[in-house]
Amino acid sequence: MANWLTDYVRPGIRSLFGRKETxxxxxxxxxxxxxxxxxxxxxxxxxxxxxxxxHGLVQARDRLAQLLDAGYTVLPVPAVAADPLKFRDEKKYVDRLKEARTKTQLDDAVLTGSGTMDGQPAVVSVQSFAFMGGSMGMAVGESLVGAAQEAIQRKAPLIVLTASGGARMQEGTLSLMQMPRTTVAVEMVKEAGLPYIVVLTNPTTGGVTASFAMLGDVHLAEPKALIGFSGARVIEQTIRERLPEGFQRAEFLNEHGMVDQVVHRHDLKPTLVRLIRLLMRQGPTDLMIVPEADPVPEPAAPAS
Structure with missing residues (x-):
């Protein structure tokens, strides 16, 4: 027999005054x-x-929205072989790709936007660490080649924000081949007389550091970003020495000439805009103020 108090009244009171889940x-x-x-x-x-x-991790779409003006175009990721080596470890590579695409809503580990930055034409490629650690495979290589071609066609600077654990092991040698391919893409931009700017974010390691990440005309970095090729522990075991404090961090690399400037994320867009105007020779900016030279005195008249 149902109990009116316990079966109906008490649940009703709990539903009215119960704690709501956040x-x-x-x-x-x-x-x-x-x-x-x-x-x-x-x-x-x-x-x-x-x-x-x-500075926390930022999704690629949020990065583009932070840097580019409204109305930019997202370039499609070029089609590549989905699983050229039929690779499988604990999971099939194709299954890992499906999971990463569902999680990030991206086709691969790079997203490129073509538009303007404070009115200045720009092509911006952003690596997504959330997509399989930002690993560089064939799709990343093809995307960066496409970004370089877009920049050349628009006569716009190419800006790349790096965030990667290195090459994508599931694509083997085909992944390593993207290092020279992206290097050639960078050279295409430079030969066209266009700026190539790199923003190193946390982390930037492996084959990305050994290729397009360290070929910029200017290298900016976010505070405390990890930047390097091998991990610190591997280096210590190889050289059998203790590494200095802060080794492979943005500030350390800035002190030793590997990074031009460490820039807070709030200042990143205005800094990039000033660099674009300076490198594209669009007039003086407050990024670099060149003092006027003192007038050269006229030579004294020779004594008669």
């Missing part, structure tokens, strides 16, 4: 200081923790 995606925990940040405020702050200044 969606998991409303808050983000800073991986550096542990501060809980309201997700909307975190996005408005360009995914930078206001408590400690930690």
């Amino acid at each position: 969606p998991d995606n409303l808050w983000t925990k800073c991986p550096s200081c542990g501060q809980m940040i309201f997700h909307r405020e975190y996005k408005d702050a360009l995914f930078v923790c206001e408590a400690c200044g930690h």
